[in-house]
Amino acid sequence: MTSSSERIEIQGLSRSFSGRAVVSDVSLQVAAGQVMCLLGPSGCGKSTTLRMIAGVETPDQGRILIDGQPVFDAGVNLPPEARGVGLMFQDFALFPHLTVAGNVAFGLVGDKATKLRRVEELLEKVGLSGFGSKHPHELSGGEQQRVALIRALAPKPRVMLMDEPFSGLDNRLRDGIRDATLEVLKAEGAAVLLVTHEPEEAMRMADEIALMRGGQIVQRGAPYNIYNAPVDRAAAAFFSDINVIRGRSTGALTETPFGAFLTPGHLDGGEVDIVIRPQHLKIDFDRAGRGPNPTVSEGSPARGIVQRARYLGHASLVEFRMEFDGSILTASVPGVFLPKPDTVLWLMIRRDRCYVFPAA
Numbered sequence: 110m111t112s113s114s115e116r117i118e119i120q121g122l123s124r125s126f127s128g129r130a131v132v133s134d135v136s137l138q139v140a141a142g143q144v145m146c147l148l149g150p151s152g153c154g155k156s157t158t159l160r161m162i163a164g165v166e167t168p169d170q171g172r173i174l175i176d177g178q179p180v181f182d183a184g185v186n187l188p189p190e191a192r193g194v195g196l197m198f199q200d201f202a203l204f205p206h207l208t209v210a211g212n213v214a215f216g217l218v219g220d221k222a223t224k225l226r227r228v229e230e231l232l233e234k235v236g237l238s239g240f241g242s243k244h245p246h247e248l249s250g251g252e253q254q255r256v257a258l259i260r261a262l263a264p265k266p267r268v269m270l271m272d273e274p275f276s277g278l279d280n281r282l283r284d285g286i287r288d289a290t291l292e293v294l295k296a297e298g299a300a301v302l303l304v305t306h307e308p309e310e311a312m313r314m315a316d317e318i319a320l321m322r323g324g325q326i327v328q329r330g331a332p333y334n335i336y337n338a339p340v341d342r343a344a345a346a347f348f349s350d351i352n353v354i355r356g357r358s359t360g361a362l363t364e365t366p367f368g369a370f371l372t373p374g375h376l377d378g379g380e381v382d383i384v385i386r387p388q389h390l391k392i393d394f395d396r397a398g399r400g401p402n403p404t405v406s407e408g409s410p411a412r413g414i415v416q417r418a419r420y421l422g423h424a425s426l427v428e429f430r431m432e433f434d435g436s437i438l439t440a441s442v443p444g445v446f447l448p449k450p451d452t453v454l455w456l457m458i459r460r461d462r463c464y465v466f467p468a469a
C-alpha cells in the first residue's frame with residue numbers, strides 16, 4: 110500500500126548489465142519534505158537506481174510510483190518528461206545559447222515578472238546575484254553547476270532526484286551551496302533522493318540514509334542510527350576509520366587484552382570482530398610499567414607503543430603498536446596530542462561504543 114505522503118516509492122527494483130546484477134530487489138520510499146540519501150561506494154548501483162526512477166534506464170523488474178501513481182511496472186513505462194521529477198545529474202548541461210537567467214527560467218511557467226522574481230531569488234540563494242545576463246561559457250565550472258542546480262529547483266518539483274550534485278564544487282563553496290539547496294528543497298516540501306558516495310555529505314543532508322552495497326540496500330535509518338548502530342563491520346568502516354580486535358566467542362564471552370566482552374548470540378567457538386572507532390579509545394600514561402586501574406565501563410588497559418602521531422586540526426591521530434600481539438590500533442584525541450614515537454602509553458576502550466560482529 111502507498112500512503113498519501115509517499116512521493117517516491119520503489120518496490121523490488123532490479124537491473125542487470127550483461128548478466129551481472131547491478132541493482133537487486135531494491136525497495137524504498139521517500140515522503141514529501143524528506144531528504145533520503147542513497148549512500149555507498151563507487152559502483153554499488155546508486156546511480157542506476159536513480160536513473161531508473163528518472164526514467165532514463167529501464168528496470169528488469171519492479172515498480173516505481175511517483176505521487177502514488179505507477180510510472181513503471183509490468184504494463185507502464187512513462188518517459189522521463191512525463192514523470193514530474195526534477196533532475197540534477199553529475200553530467201549536467203546548461204543551454205549554451207541561453208543566458209543564466211534564461212537557463213534558470215527554462216522550465217518556469219507564468220508571467221515574465223513572476224519568472225524574473227523567482228530567478229533572482231534563486232540566484233541570490235546560491236551567491237550568483239548579478240549573473241543573470243551572463244552566458245554559461247563565461248562562468249567557472251562551479252558557477253555553472255550552481256546554475257544547473259537552481260534550474261532544476263526553479264519549477265518547484267515535487268520530487269527531486271540528485272546524483273552527486275555538489276561533487277564539482279570546491280570545499281569552501283560546497284557547504285554553503287548544500288545548505289542553500291537544502292533550504293530551498295525543504296521550503297518547497299519536495300521529496301528528495303540524493304545519491305552520494307560521501308558519508309559526510311549524507312550525514313549533513315539526509316533525514317534518512319539508505320546504505321547500498323553490491324546492488325542492495327544493507328541498512329536504512331536516520332544518520333544518527335546508521336552511524337551509531339552499524340549493521341556490520343563494512344557499514345561501520347564506511348563512515349570512519351575503525352579498529353578491529355579479533356577474538357573467539359566461547360560461552361557468550363570473548364577474552365581480549367582489554368578484558369572479557371559479553372558476546373551473546375555469536376556462534377560458540379566462532380571468531381568475532383570487536384570494532385571500535387578511533388575516538389572511542391582512551392589514552393593514559395605509563396606509571397613505571399603500570400597503567401590505570403581497570404573499570405567496568407572500559408575494562409582493562411593494554412600497553413601500546415606509539416608509532417606515529419599526526420595533528421589534523423580538530424584532533425590528533427595517534428597510531429600504536431600493541432604489545433599483546435603487535436597489531437596496530439589508532440586513537441583520535443581532541444586537540445593537540447603528539448607523543449613521540451616509541452613512547453609507551455596505555456589504551457582503554459569504551460565498551461558502550463564497541464560493536465561485535467562475526468569475523469569478516
Ligand SMILES: Nc1ncnc2c1ncn2[C@@H]1O[C@H](COP(=O)(O)OP(=O)(O)OP(=O)(O)O)[C@@H](O)[C@H]1O
Nearest residue numbers: 126127131149150151152153154155156157158306
Ligand atoms: N549502461 C551500462 N552498461 C553496462 N554497465 C553499466 C551501465 N551502467 C552502469 N553499469 C555498471 O553498473 C555498476 C553500477 O553502476 P552505478 O553507476 O549505478 O554505480 P554507482 O554506485 O552510482 O557508482 P558511482 O558512485 O561510481 O557513480 C558499475 O559497475 C557500472 O560499471
